[in-house]
Structures are given as structure tokens and as C-alpha cells.
Amino acid sequence: MDLDLAHVRAFVLVAGELHFGRAARRLAISQQALSKRIAALESRLGTRLLDRGGRGVRLTPAGERFLTPARQALTAGDAAVVAVRGEARPLRVDVWGHLYAPMRTLAALTGAPPLEPGHGRDLPSVAAALADHQVDAGFGRVHPPLPGDLTSRLVRVEPVDALVGADHPLARRDRVRPDELRDSALWTPAPLDRLHFLSRFADRFGTTRLTGGTNLGLDHVAAHVAADPGCFALLPADGPVPDHPGVRSIPLVDPTPLYAWSLLWRRDSPHPFLPALLDAFAEAARQRRWLEHDPGRDWLPDGDWVVERVGG
Template sequence: MDLDLAQVRAFVLTAQELHFGRAAATLSISQQALSKRIARLESGLGAELFHRGGHGVRLTEAGRRFLDPARRALAAAERAVAAVRDERRPLRVDVWGHLYAPMRTLAQVAAHAPEPAMELGHGRDLPAVAAALLRGDVDAAFGRVHPPLPEGLTHRLVRLEPVDVILGADHPLAGEAALRPGHLAESVLWTPGALDRLDFLHRFAERFGVRAHAEGPNLGAEHFLAGLSGDVRRFALMPADVPLPRIPGIRSVPLVDPTPLYAWSLLWRGDGGRRTGAGHPFLDTLLEAFAAEAGRARWLEYDPARDWLPGPDS
């Protein structure tokens, strides 16, 4: 049979999400249209690819066998298209983790790259950016990578950034010159969204015994940090290099013994044995620029006796 790539892409995204609604939203089509594409694919293959029932969506054995070749077929099609595109187009890079200002690091690297032709976009979170990479909508992405990461993607650690605690002036610990993370156990972690969806903050709270948390919407750093005033016990965590908005009465205090580190990575489509997969020719240049800047600015220094990384990062 001649494979219809739209049907194959619908299958791959549904296999990744194991949810028809989320896969349809990623493709910007209705759930009914997605179901029809997969049904036509199953009809052509003569096999069911998904179990559909009250316990959710699961791959059948045929679906599991088809998934990896299907991903390779999509990647080959994307390489064919890329071969005739204008190679001078900008490298499309999505970022996520916007409260922690990933553009700071990208701007610093781009300033030293020989050909910093980048077109920057904003992804909602890691799953959304990963889906965009697998579809070929973007060439690379930048943010904190944590499991589970879909197959077909590769990432490289490029920066470990110390994290400070941000306190309001009335917090009992606001006068300290430095704090250990354990000192925050009786305080309230203020988060930009649900804690279980914020991997780094969730792991920090578990590791250092922070039992109480409160959450507000992520409407930018100024709005978020102004929310510290809602409870004198609240604290927030921010990378040390993030410029703080001018909000009266907040201060940044270094965390020590250990110092939490936020891990930034560059993420792209391809397997571990191939640097750029079907990627843009500037991707190698960007990787080299990150390596050079990491060496110059000592971005990858890590001492487990002095620093703390969440389990997956370390």
C-alpha cells in the first residue's frame, strides 16, 4: 500500500499521547477527523493499531511494531522536503519554561555564534514542544528536559544555573545572607501553576521537605513575584541570573549547602548516534556555540558535594 503521511502522523501522535483528544489538538483537527485518519490507516494495513475501551487508549501488538518504522517514515519524508528547501531560512527554535527566562541564555549564545539566524517561538511546556519537534514544525528547542521524553528526540545539557530563593521583606528568613534549602521546610512554596506539573519545583519540595505550597497563574515574573505578598511565609525559586522586576520588599537570597542547579538543555529531532537527525544545517553551529559559551562562562560546573540536581538531571 502507499502510506498516507497524514494518517501516519495521526497515528504517531496518538501513540505518543495515548489520548485521541490531545493528539487531535496538537494537529489542530477535530477528534473525529483524527479517528477517521487512523481508521483508514488501520483498514489499509489490515490490522488494529489501538485498543480503545473504558481503560483508555493502548497500542496493540501491531501498533507497537508499526510505531518505530512509522516515525522513521515521517523523518525520511521531512528530510526529502528539507533537501529542496532554501537552506538559508532561519533555524526555528522553541523555548519553554518562560518564567525562568530562557531567552537570556539563547541571546548570550547567539551573540557569539558565527551565523545566529534563529526564528524563536514559545512552547507551552516540554510535551507541547516535543510534539512540535516530532512534527517538524521546529528544528530545535531549549529548556529543561525531564522524563518521560518521547522516542526520536535527542538532547544535550548546555547549562547548569544556580537557583536563588526569593522572599518578601516580612518573611521570617528575609534577613539572612544565605540559606540552606532545608531552612525552607516550614515555609510555603509559591508556584506558577500546579506543583505536580512543575517537575523541578516538585522534586525540590520532595527532597527538602517543603510540605506546604500555594499556586497562582503564570502571567510573567512581575505578577508572579508580587503574589509573594499573599502570605508572609511564601517563597519562590528563580535562577540566579534572572533579572528581578522592581517590586518593593522582595529580595533574592542565595541557597547553599547544597546549591540547587537548574539544568538547561538543547533538544532536537534525531537519535543519539546522529547529531542533527533531519535538522537544519545551522543546528551544528548552534551546538558548537553552546559548547564554547559553556566553557567560557563555566556553565557546566557541578560538584555533588556542594550542589543539588534532581535525580533525572544528575
């Protein structure tokens, strides 16, 4: 039986999204065209793979059995193209954590293989894109639990500074302890239960007051912080400082919070360029001391300092 990989890819995307509209947008086709691809695949296989009812889209038992080998078929198709062309296509990497500017780390790599960066919304969305073979790797802050078919490698940890307004009570300090911010409101770009690092920071250092809103970029954060002397934001020390006269960035010490960056990929089908990318991260970590960590001086949320580190 011959299967059309475009039809298989359409099924894998719908199975990952459980929503025809979102899957169609990711394929850049209409919902009608997507439905036709699914119908053609089901007709070829002689069985329904998806239930479309009032309760949404669900996999049938046959669909659940078909999903894993369908993903493997897409991986084999990519490998066949590489074998003919003699070289792999660029490694597609989705990044997230946009307020913390993940692209600046990828841009700092030397000797990295060809990359095709994309933007994911958050860890769950990038994990879904990986599972659906839409991207080859993800780069951002990874925390457990991860799906069993994905693996990650810690590649960088960096200090976090406090961004405060000029009228904040601590604005004239050269450095601040995290627990000294407990009476200030922490700016969050989304509900705290969706922000693993900020949630752990608030729990660890007794921050109970929150403020914020939609993530509209650093300028928006700076304007909010400048206007409210009772709030602060957390930004990586090596990140871009907002160009705003009413804010300043202050190092945090005793302990220094560290933000962890990791590479994420599928365990069963790594891209041929992935080893070269890991090597580039390892070299950058050695030259720039990206993995320096002193437990007596620094703070990482539980689980961030994993045994499996790049180059380690």
C-alpha cells in the same frame, strides 16, 4: 503502495496523544477531517491501526508495528524537502519551564542557526511532541527517565535565588542558606510531584510547607510572595526579577542550588542544524562560564550533572 504523508502524520499524532480531539487541535483541523485521514490510511493499508472504543483510543497490533516506520517516513520526507531546497527549514525548538524564562538563554546565543521557538507545557509534553515529529528539539530542565529514543545534553547550570517579601524574617539578609528557609512555605506553580527540581529541593533542605497555585507569570508570583511574609519562591539568579516593590531576591549559599538547562532531541533523526546549535551552546558555555560547578559549594539534584555535557 503510495502513502500520503499527511495521513501518516495524522496517525502518528493520534498514536502519541491517544486522543482525537488533542491530535486534531495540534494539526489545526477538525476531528472529522482527522478521522477521514485515519480512515483513508487504514483503507490504503487494508487493516485497522487504531481501536476507538469506550475505553478510549488504543493502537492495534498492526498500529504498534506501523508506528516506528511511520515516524521514520516523516523524517525521510523532511530530508527529501531539504535535499530539494538546498537548505534546512528553521530548527523547531519547544521550550518549557516558563516561570524561569528559558527564552533568555536561547536569545543569548551567538552564531546559532535559524530557530523557530515554540512553547511546551512540560517535559512529558515536549517529549511527546518530539516523538511525533512536531518539533526537532526541546529546551528546558531534563531529568530521568527519558524515553529510549530521546537523548539530551546539559548546556547550562545557573544559581537559584530565593524571592521573599519585604516582611519575611530573612528579607534583610544579604545571603541565606537553603536550610534556613525550612520554616517558610515554598511557592509552587503546580503540584509538587510534577515539579522535579522543587521536589528535590524540598526533600534536600527540609521544606515541608507548600503554597502556590496556577502559574500566571512572575507578577502573580511576586504579588503572592509580597502578601505572605511566611513564604518564598525560587528563581534563577540570572532571570528577570519581578518589578514589585514588596519583594527582594536573595542569593542562596552553602550550598548554592543550581538549576540545570538541557537540550533534548530524537536520537534517530537529528535536525541538520542541531550540531550548529550545540556548537553555539558550547561557545556560550565557554565565554559565560555556564557550566561552572563546584560540588563543595553547589548543589544539583541527583542525575543533573551528567557526563555528557555540551563541549565536554
